[in-house]
Amino acid sequence: MRSRIIMSMLTGAALLLSAFIGAGPAQAAAAPSPSADVPAEFGTDWHDPLTAAPPVAKPDAKSCQVTVAEAQFRDFTPYKGTYAPPDGCGDRWSKVVLRLDGKVKGRQFDRLGYLHVGGVEIFRTSTPEPSPDGIEWSVEKDVTRYSDTFRRGQEVEMLIGNVVDDTYTGVIDVKVTLTFYESDEGGRAATPDRVLTLTDGATLTTPRNSERIVAEVYATGSGGGCEEYWYLTVPDAAPYSCKADQGPYREVQIKVDGQLAGIATPFPTVWTGGWSNPFLWYVVPGPRAFDIKPIEYDLTPFAGILNDGRPHHVEVSVVGVPAGQAGWSTPVNVLVWQDARRAHVTGELTVHKSDDLANSSTYAPGSEHRVDTEGGHRLTVAGYVDTSHGRVTTTVNRSLANTSAHRWTDGENTDGLDATWTDDESVTVDGRGPARTTRTHRTYAMDGTTTIGGDDRLRTVLTLGDRAAVVETRGGRRTAWSRLDDTYTGDATFTVNVPRDQRHAVATTGEHYRWYGSDGCYDRSLTTVQGVLTEDRGGC
Numbered sequence: 001m002r003s004r005i006i007m008s009m010l011t012g013a014a015l016l017l018s019a020f021i022g023a024g025p026a027q028a029a030a031a032p033s034p035s036a037d038v039p040a041e042f043g044t045d046w047h048d049p050l051t052a053a054p055p056v057a058k059p060d061a062k063s064c065q066v067t068v069a070e071a072q073f074r075d076f077t078p079y080k081g082t083y084a085p086p087d088g089c090g091d092r093w094s095k096v097v098l099r100l101d102g103k104v105k106g107r108q109f110d111r112l113g114y115l116h117v118g119g120v121e122i123f124r125t126s127t128p129e130p131s132p133d134g135i136e137w138s139v140e141k142d143v144t145r146y147s148d149t150f151r152r153g154q155e156v157e158m159l160i161g162n163v164v165d166d167t168y169t170g171v172i173d174v175k176v177t178l179t180f181y182e183s184d185e186g187g188r189a190a191t192p193d194r195v196l197t198l199t200d201g202a203t204l205t206t207p208r209n210s211e212r213i214v215a216e217v218y219a220t221g222s223g224g225g226c227e228e229y230w231y232l233t234v235p236d237a238a239p240y241s242c243k244a245d246q247g248p249y250r251e252v253q254i255k256v257d258g259q260l261a262g263i264a265t266p267f268p269t270v271w272t273g274g275w276s277n278p279f280l281w282y283v284v285p286g287p288r289a290f291d292i293k294p295i296e297y298d299l300t301p302f303a304g305i306l307n308d309g310r311p312h313h314v315e316v317s318v319v320g321v322p323a324g325q326a327g328w329s330t331p332v333n334v335l336v337w338q339d340a341r342r343a344h345v346t347g348e349l350t351v352h353k354s355d356d357l358a359n360s361s362t363y364a365p366g367s368e369h370r371v372d373t374e375g376g377h378r379l380t381v382a383g384y385v386d387t388s389h390g391r392v393t394t395t396v397n398r399s400l401a402n403t404s405a406h407r408w409t410d411g412e413n414t415d416g417l418d419a420t421w422t423d424d425e426s427v428t429v430d431g432r433g434p435a436r437t438t439r440t441h442r443t444y445a446m447d448g449t450t451t452i453g454g455d456d457r458l459r460t461v462l463t464l465g466d467r468a469a470v471v472e473t474r475g476g477r478r479t480a481w482s483r484l485d486d487t488y489t490g491d492a493t494f495t496v497n498v499p500r501d502q503r504h505a506v507a508t509t510g511e512h513y514r515w516y517g518s519d520g521c522y523d524r525s526l527t528t529v530q531g532v533l534t535e536d537r538g539g540c
Contacts (some may be wrong), residue, residue, distance in 0.1 A: 011497055017040035038532045042494075042505040045133035045214035046531025047283045051290065052513035052524040053486070056097050056140045058465040062182040064089035068098075069115065069158040071415030073172040073349060078159035083117055083150075086180045091151045094183030098123055098141045101175045104135025107500070108170025110272040110281075112222045113160030114331070119197045120149045121331045124218045124292040128272050128285060130363050132500075139290045143178070145335060147191040150178065203311045204334055206303075208344045211387050212337035212394075213303050216294035217316055219252045219266050219330045227327025230320070231268045231419055231446060234371045234403060238363040240408060244322050247361025247401055248419075249375035251319040252330065254297050256305065257312050262297030263379045263393075265400050265423040266318070268444055270464060276450055277460040279492040279507040283528040287466035287486045287511075294333070298427050300394040304347025304496060319357065341388035351382035351395070369408050373419075376401040384431075392431030399424045415462075434475030443467040452496065470517075482517030506530055516540065 057372040064086035071079035085091065098115075100123070108130055115123040122143050126447050128135060160172050192214075206213060221227040224353055226242035233244035254262040272281035299306070306312055316330040323403075355378040364370045382395040404419035422441040428435055434512055448462030465487050492507035510527040520540075527535035 018094050028051055032474050038534060040506075040510045040530070042279060042282075042503070042507070042530050045131050047528060047533045048127040049137040049283055049285060049290075050526065050533075051285060052511040052526050053291075053387070053511070053524070054515070054522045055522070056095075056142050058097060058179075059094050059183075061094060062089060063179050064182075065179045067175065067177050068117065068156055069174070069176040071158060072173060073111075073113075073160040073174070074164040076159065076161040078157050081156045083154045083156050085153070086150055086178075089180045089182040091145060092183060093144065093180045095133045095142065095181045096144045096147060096150060097179045097181075098143045099177050099179065100125065100139045101136070102127065102172065103134060103136040103174075104128075104130040104170045104172045106130060106132060106169035106171075108162070108164075108172070110278075111160050111162050111172060112220065113174075114158070114218070116157045117146070117151045118154030120151070120195050120333055121218050121316050122146050122149070124220065124294075125160075126222075126269075126271050126289050126292070127172055128290075129278050129282065133281070137290070137426045139400060141291055145191055146195050146333075148195045150180070170445045175433050177444045191535045193338040194336040196334040196336060198314055198332050198334070199311070202304065202313055202315055205309070205311045205315045206306045206334070206336055207338055208307050208309050209339045209342045210303050210307055210336045211300075211339045211345050211385050211392065213299040213306060214256055215262070215297045215299050215314070215336045216333045217252060217254065217264075217297070217330050218292060218294045219264075219318070219328065220269065220292060221250070221266065221318075221328050222269075222271070225325075227321060227325065228271070230266075230327075230414075231404065232417060234406065235361050235363055236370060237370055239410075240369070240371075241412060243435070244320060246320055246359055247371060247373050248404060248406070249320050249359045249361070249373055251357070251375075251377060251400060252295055253317050253319060254299075254332075254457075255313075255315045255317075256299065258315075259352065260271050260379060261299055261302055261381065262396075263377050263398055263400060264295040264297065265402065265421045265442070265444065266295070267293070267466070268419070268421065268446055268464075270446075270462075275448060275460050275462055277458065277492050277494070279494055279505045280460060280490040280509055281448075281463060281508075282531055283510045283533065284488065284490075284511050284526055286464050286488050298394065298396050299334075300333060300385070301349055301351075301381045301396060303345065304383055305349060307345055307347065307385075320359070337387075345385050345387055347383055347385035349381065349383040350393075351380060353380045354378070367409070367533065368414075369410075371404075371406045373402065373404045373406070387431075389432050392429060395426075395428045396428075397424075397426045413452040414449065415451075418447045420445050437473045439471045439473075441469045456496050456498075459491070461491045462489070464488040480518045482515065482519070485512070485514045487512050510535070 234240040270286040359375040361373040384393040408415040421444040428437040445465035450460040468484045490509040494503040494505035524538040
């Protein structure tokens with residue numbers, strides 16, 4: 001087995017990290033040049049999975065490590081254990097870093113997994129598909145925001161649902177640790193005071209002195225069926241294998257007591273078996289596949305309603321899913337910041353304006369079938385809270401848009417999609433000094449085509465994009481900014497309907513991850529050919 005993901009990140013991007021945290025420009029890492037080591041086609045082993053994303057930056061401080069879960073997943077039986085806080089690093093930390101180390105060999109599908117500590121979902125992931133000889137991979141995540149959960153002993157539950165039999169032999173072996181970095185009084189992270197979950201799946205009772213409330217939803221369309229590929233679904237009138245009444249437009253909504261409180265575009269995650277071509281993903285996964293980020297909703301405008309000490313109904317739903325059809329998971333955490341000098345923070349929702357949701361999918365028949373989709377939605381909410389430091393008004397504007405063109409031939413031997421999603425959000429907090437505004441422009445892109453030729457050679461050419469621009473202002477003056485562009489490209493071909501050793505698969509894949517802004521920069525590019533890492537280059 002070749003180098004593991006974290007080791008690869010250290011060798012290919014160690015110099016970049018200093019630039020990423022604002023310590024100056026980095027030197028480009030030397031890239032291995034293509035050579036005779038690249039086979040003519042895939043064999044029984046390939047480079048261990050890795051991504052171009054930066055490792056989690058860690059402080060130079062005393063640390064303590066706790067093992068949260070260690071298990072082998074063969075079926076759908078969850079691992080259950082207990083967590084105890086670290087001994088020797090206090091109970092206020094500058095950073096908490098989760099790390100998963102995994103290994104699997106043989107034959108296995110990609111699998112979805114979660115980790116709960118005290119009922120709080122702190123991590124959602126999917127697994128790579130293994131080589132016959134076996135692979136190892138690692139994932140890191142900053143989980144400092146869940147510090148409130150980590151201060152007490154908790155029940156732990158983890159599951160990577162799996163099936164092992166004579167055909168699918170891969171047992172998924174994982175270990176998850178938390179590393180806590182001690183801090184002095186000035187180095188403590190500004191984490192939420194409370195991390196809550198919904199009781200009975202839909203009921204929330206917040207502390208009466210909550211002054212900021214943020215919900216996060218780990219929304220994934222997965223678990224088999226067409227919602228795993230929701231972006232390819234078509235209206236009922238179109239002759240295609242995956243259908244949805246109104247086409248592919250999806251929107252994740254959160255409601256408080258039946259009133260729309262937040263909208264968001266779900267990220268179009270492509271799992272490591274996606275687009276009918278696992279050779280695209282054996283080494284470099286699509287963006288976010290190993291570390292699924294939650295959608296965040298600022299519910300502070302509703303704090304005046306939620307702070308009455310009574311239970312409130314919180315509901316998450318996905319627009320566009322056919323009635324009665326499963327396929328989405330939407331666990332909710334609620335992060336709460338409290339006013340230490342007030343027993344009860346009062347307030348009021350003052351603005352609630354929702355435009356009509358637009359969703360149009362038009363089917364055009366022909367020798368090449370085509371569905372064109374346009375959708376979008378806008379929501380504005382505002383409200384105030386009367387805190388010990390004065391009245392604070394929070395205004396949230398969010399605007400979503402989606403356009404896509406899906407084309408395919410009879411039998412789906414040619415199947416292509418060109419789609420773009422945008423999710424624009426601004427949050428303005430006015431009170432206790434000049435107004436502070438954070439504007440975030442998110443863009444997700446997918447452009448790909450799969451074809452099957454007369455020789456049963458299946459080829460997929462695909463580009464994925466995860467992009468974001470963030471600007472922070474105070475009193476109208478820019479105080480911070482950043483840009484992210486994470487682009488995956490892949491071109492893979494193999495023979496279908498034959499045993500694994502007769503597929504004669506070839507693939508060139510790559511990822512370019514670039515982040516830059518007022519705090520520095522990070523830039524890394526990866527290229528693989530037939531599962532061999534041929535380029536690992538970085539520099540700002």
